Amino acid sequence: MALTGVTRPGHIQLRVLDIEAAVRFYRDVLGLTETGRDASGRVYLKAWDERDHHSVILRQTDRAGMDFFGFKVLNEVTLNQLESDLKAYGVATERLPAGELLETGERVRFQIPTGHQIELFATKKMVGNGLAPVNPKAWSPASDRGIAPVRLDHALLYGPDVGGVLKLFTEVLGFTLTEYVTLPDSDEKGALWLSCSNKAHDIAFVVHPEPAKLHHVSFLLDSWDKVLRAADIMSVNDIRVDIGPTRHGITRGGTIYAWDPSGNRFETFMGGTAPYPDWPAIHWTWEGLGEGGGLDVAHRKLHETFLTVVT
Numbered sequence: 292m293a294l295t296g297v298t299r300p301g302h303i304q305l306r307v308l309d310i311e312a313a314v315r316f317y318r319d320v321l322g323l324t325e326t327g328r329d330a331s332g333r334v335y336l337k338a339w340d341e342r343d344h345h346s347v348i349l350r351q352t353d354r355a356g357m358d359f360f361g362f363k364v365l366n367e368v369t370l371n372q373l374e375s376d377l378k379a380y381g382v383a384t385e386r387l388p389a390g391e392l393l394e395t396g397e398r399v400r401f402q403i404p405t406g407h408q409i410e411l412f413a414t415k416k417m418v419g420n421g422l423a424p425v426n427p428k429a430w431s432p433a434s435d436r437g438i439a440p441v442r443l444d445h446a447l448l449y450g451p452d453v454g455g456v457l458k459l460f461t462e463v464l465g466f467t468l469t470e471y472v473t474l475p476d477s478d479e480k481g482a483l484w485l486s487c488s489n490k491a492h493d494i495a496f497v498v499h500p501e502p503a504k505l506h507h508v509s510f511l512l513d514s515w516d517k518v519l520r521a522a523d524i525m526s527v528n529d530i531r532v533d534i535g536p537t538r539h540g541i542t543r544g545g546t547i548y549a550w551d552p553s554g555n556r557f558e559t560f561m562g563g564t565a566p567y568p569d570w571p572a573i574h575w576t577w578e579g580l581g582e583g584g585g586l587d588v589a590h591r592k593l594h595e596t597f598l599t600v601v602t
């Protein structure tokens with residue numbers, strides 16, 4: 292399938308406990324570029340090679356986690372079509388006006404069966420990546436500040452009814468299931484990796500009793516070298532690391548999980564498979580997730596924090 296419909300993750304709004312501490316982390320340590328602040332005090336940032344105005348929005352409040360995750364769709368016709376498809380499927384949708392997020396057009400927001408707020412939008416100001424449109428150089432100074440990910444890549448979300456999410460994302464939003472984990476002694480899917488592109492995943496879910504939880508937001512790096520450099524930068528800046536550097540068996544990405552100053556987990560990763568929509572989904576058993584190296588190829592165990600620490 293050519294990239295039509297839902298094309299990519301566009302933004303995540305994160306709740307942080309101290310906005311200036313969060314900005315110091317996301318801008319100076321992770322190395323995103325600050326692109327704006329709005330009247331309500333939210334801070335907007337982008338990864339260096341993204342073209343759109345922002346991909347991360349920080350909002351200060353007293354509880355960490357994710358407010359919403361937004362996907363960019365091809366154009367306004369697609370946005371209207373997906374809105375009516377969602378309604379026909381029985382999902383209540385809400386329109387947020389253009390400008391409610393800086394430099395962003397109208398958004399269609401809805402709640403999914405895991406309790407998360409997901410939104411679709413077609414328009415956001417393109418500010419470019421700082422390189423010339425003709426004969427660009429290979430990198431810019433913004434590509435070398437802090438960990439300096441290329442882009443926001445995906446999020447892993449926790450909540451109940453991942454079966455309902457699977458149906459909604461595959462039957463209405465056009466996603467493909469790329470990999471999944473079945474629960475112990477069961478055929479029931481307890482974790483899903485879903486793609487709207489030929490990335491290993493654009494969003495993923497793990498079943499969890501509490502709704503609307505964030506497991507991690509993930510940023511792409513170019514190379515394993517840069518993942519190891521990210522580990523050094525985390526250490527120098529006293530960032531708490533959860534898992535890695537190692538490789539996930541699921542998606543095969545080289546990874547580090549760590550926590551931002553508010554306790555939101557983030558991932559810096561590289562590589563991973565590039566599945567096509569006609570590839571059968573890869574099945575992992577519960578044992579495969581742990582001892583089979585699904586989560587951690589090198590250590591072959593189900594780290595306790597993987598199932599218990601979310602925001």
Ligand code: M3P
Nearest residue numbers: 447539541542544585586
């Ligand atoms: C990912 C991710 C796991 C594999 C994960 C792969 C959790 O890129 O979403 O973290 O087993």
Ligand code: FE
Nearest residue numbers: 447507509558
């Ligand atoms: Fe991830």
